[in-house]
Amino acid sequence: MTARAKHYEKMYEMFEASISKRVDCGKMCAPLNGGTPVCCTTDHAVPIVTTGEWRHLKTISEAWKKYKPNDKAGRKIVDDLHEDCRAIECKIAPYCDRVSRTLACRAFPFFPYFTKEEELVGLSYYWTFDDRCWVISNLQVVEQDFVKEMIETYEYLFKKDRDEKEAMVDQSKSMRKVFSKKGKVIPIIGRDGGYYKILPKTKGAIVPAKLSDFGPTGPFVSDEAYHKAIKEEGGDPTGHSLKDAEA
């Protein structure tokens, strides 16, 4: 069974909260990505939606078009797609109208984290974006409304589509494997909005954490690192500061 357009209509209504009402995180990562928020371009990940979501999206928005690959990697993404999925590309970034956001847009950089026993305990993040996504380095901005709405929406989705649940169970398993190998702590924002962690080599045991257990990473550790990364991406760091997020 897969989720249909009407189910996505409901899920979009259920999940409208932003990660933070106070901070526009796109302002913080865009200088590292030619001026467009990292999660709004196909340079780092091509958005994939199910046919059910695509049908709903087309009835409410003209912001999206089918993704047309222009290199080998892009063609492989399209060739490997499940018949029930579509690769798409946003036409309105960086000027988001919010109503056009896919489920993935609304959730990024987070995914529902499942324990080994397949219990959904909270949210963790797509770690390969930790060198560009400012939110990953600033989990303190994530608001409880967002956590609650995201979990409720995904629980609804999982009831409609078993494959979506399997994908997140696999994603969680993969995170445990990668982080354990690297000796890194897995951060989790729990259902209650609290912080939790999984220490390496503890067989997935979840224990309470402090925000300071996670800390910033990559270009977000200091203004110096931020400016260096902006320059490496061909941008001009003048006028950009990590303190901008505190405004």
Ligand code: SF4
């Ligand atoms: S979620 Fe991350 S990648 Fe997306 S706009 Fe915010 S900081 Fe940028």
Ligand code: SF4
């Ligand atoms: S719909 Fe909004 S959040 Fe999603 S890719 Fe487009 S501009 Fe970004």
